[in-house]
Amino acid sequence: MTPTDAADLTARLIRCRSVTPEEGGALALLAEVLVDAGFDCTRVDRGGIANLYARWGQKGHARSFGFNGHTDVVPVGDAAAWTHDPFGAEVADGILYGRGATDMKSGVAAFAAAAIDFVRDTPPDGAVILTITGDEEGDATDGTLALLDWMEREGESMSVCLVGEPTCPEQLGDMMKIGRRGSMTAWFTITGLQGHSAYPHRALNPLPAMARLIDRLASHELDRGTDHFDPSTLAVVTIDTGNPATNVIPAECRSAVNIRFNDLHTGAGLTDWLHGEADRVAEAFGVKIDMRVKVSGEAFLTPPGPLSDLVAQAVEAETGVTPALSTTGGTSDARFVKAHCPVVEFGLVGRTMHQVDECVELAHIHQLKAIYSRILKEYFA
Numbered sequence: 549m550t551p552t553d554a555a556d557l558t559a560r561l562i563r564c565r566s567v568t569p570e571e572g573g574a575l576a577l578l579a580e581v582l583v584d585a586g587f588d589c590t591r592v593d594r595g596g597i598a599n600l601y602a603r604w605g606q607k608g609h610a611r612s613f614g615f616n617g618h619t620d621v622v623p624v625g626d627a628a629a630w631t632h633d634p635f636g637a638e639v640a641d642g643i644l645y646g647r648g649a650t651d652m653k654s655g656v657a658a659f660a661a662a663a664i665d666f667v668r669d670t671p672p673d674g675a676v677i678l679t680i681t682g683d684e685e686g687d688a689t690d691g692t693l694a695l696l697d698w699m700e701r702e703g704e705s706m707s708v709c710l711v712g713e714p715t716c717p718e719q720l721g722d723m724m725k726i727g728r729r730g731s732m733t734a735w736f737t738i739t740g741l742q743g744h745s746a747y748p749h750r751a752l753n754p755l756p757a758m759a760r761l762i763d764r765l766a767s768h769e770l771d772r773g774t775d776h777f778d779p780s781t782l783a784v785v786t787i788d789t790g791n792p793a794t795n796v797i798p799a800e801c802r803s804a805v806n807i808r809f810n811d812l813h814t815g816a817g818l819t820d821w822l823h824g825e826a827d828r829v830a831e832a833f834g835v836k837i838d839m840r841v842k843v844s845g846e847a848f849l850t851p852p853g854p855l856s857d858l859v860a861q862a863v864e865a866e867t868g869v870t871p872a873l874s875t876t877g878g879t880s881d882a883r884f885v886k887a888h889c890p891v892v893e894f895g896l897v898g899r900t901m902h903q904v905d906e907c908v909e910l911a912h913i914h915q916l917k918a919i920y921s922r923i924l925k926e927y928f929a
Contacts, residue, residue, distance in 0.1 A: 605675030614706030714898030
């Protein structure tokens with residue numbers, strides 16, 4: 549039979565206007581293609597978010613390989629700045645243009661095409677599972693989490709999982725992810741007493757307290773890194789009083805910091821540290837400090853072993869490049885999958901993701917499909 553064309557499927561997905569949280573027809577298209585190939589497909593929608601679960605093989609099989617990805621994309625931005633229609637899937641000089649071309653409709657198309665051809669040509673003794681969400685670029689509360697919650701209720705499971713996010717910084721094959729740093733944001737509001745700047749003794753200025761707090765946080769060395777992680781970082785992302793007057797001491801000052809942390813820390817432990825620093829500054833200056841924290845994901849590591857070896861060997865066989873095992877970058881839905889089964893990430897070069905004229909080489913889509921196909925063959929061999 550004719551092999552499934554991953555590049556054509558990518559183009560069809562790009563034409564679906566699935567700007568998060570809109571489904572845009574992308575998951576409906578994938579369900580149609582996968583059902584025709586013998587997959588059992590279930591929509592697992594939650595909170596207005598569309599998600600798709602597809603399985604070929606026996607439910608609850610002891611040996612199953614899973615792929616995870618998303619079809620939602622970030623907004624186009626200034627459409628006039630694009631030289632190609634963001635949803636036109638235009639091809640020029642072997643390059644496919646469109647929102648989601650890199651992040652990550654090409655990855656979804658590649659693993660879907662690889663899975664379809666694999667189960668058709670060499671039906672495995674086991675299950676092949678695809679979990680595809682429409683909420684990775686959004687709040688990520690009703691996407692992969694909803695799929696995993698549904699899987700637990702229904703007795704569905706993956707033995708291992710590969711997330712198809714773009715992972716390569718320069719050339720296809722040069723990096724895979726075996727973990728991710730944790731991410732959290734803390735917002736501080738310091739409240740004092742408004743007054744005239746000529747009579748500071750009659751006011752309680754929150755700005756010196758904020759300056760002291762931010763200095764303590766930014767000057768603190770969280771750690772010096774681990775075997776697989778760089779040192780954790782804290783970035784001050786905003787300080788704001790909203791005060792345009794130079795003769796007024798404001799009553800309130802707000803700030804926020806973002807922490808990217810390695811596996812020496814947890815969100816709860818860092819929250820306790822932040823509370824302690826805020827309490828010390830509040831007592832020293834006599835101000836009130838309120839703090840709100842959101843932990844977007846905990847740090848995790850899939851230790852180098854059979855899964856990373858399997859992926860690395862397939863990548864090297866198809867590209868001639870040995871991928872570095874990395875934990876760099878932002879967060880991905882692997883942070884949720886890691887609680888279900890061992891997970892690694894491998895995908896395309898991510899240089900143009902989220903940019904104007906996002907694009908992908910057609911040759912790279914076919915090469916990525918070949919990598920995923922080899923992984924499936926070796927896993928079930």
